[in-house]
Amino acid sequence: MIRKPMVYALLYVSQSNLDGPGGLGAVKDMVAAARLRNASLGVTGALIFAESHFVQVLEGSREAVDELMRSIERDARHRDVRIVREGAVAARRFSGWSLAYAGPPALLGTLLLPDREQDGEWADRLIATMIRFAAAA
Template identity: 45%
Template sequence: MSLSTGLHAFLYCSSICPRQPVSVVGDIVKAAREKNAALNLTGILVFDGQHFCQYLEGPSSSVSSVLQSILEDNRHTDVRLQFHGPVDAERQFKDWAIAYAQSEQQLALDEIADFKGREALALFRQLLPNLDYC
């Protein structure tokens, strides 16, 4: 798979900014669905009431562009990039511009935030079967 034309992805964890109401999460999901569809991106945002964990996949330039806007977004803090680069797999969320799931397992998101690279991706993927997407 060519790195310049293959599938790229990122995974990050962050915390909701204390000044933001939890209702802002709906606004984030709605805007992401529109933007991601236009950029040929797919992925998921998981939120446990305090922490976000997002995985996004697609063309390298689109992934990098959205990642930059996320890093500049003041609706969350303590952004920790767990993975960013090419992935040798098919899209995991091909039917979702952005899936959304709430997690009751804060500990699971905290554990993912402690890892980097492919280890973080593996832990994140283990969480996915336990989530109810919307």
């Protein structure tokens, strides 16, 4: 019997040290380098940069994900790295992406400009998000 190798997945959030001018460009450069290393390690995943915070999912062999996290945790471009969830998963969720990336403009675009007719739940979620923005402003 051929057994599929286990997929190990990890989700963390951190606080950005790149939230000034030039931060977006620095993150894009970092993503370009990260894609090469992830591809060579067989790691896939996604990164969201929301100016003040990063959220990242990494998935691959346990060894590869651990090796990457050792680099990522000591990276001075962010701080307070908090692993939210980690463990084996049945299958990769980002198998087409060495590192899918969404920065602030893309995030706002997807949040505000739905590309199809949306249900009332979407409007409720948007209003709830706007209330949180207003409270934080």
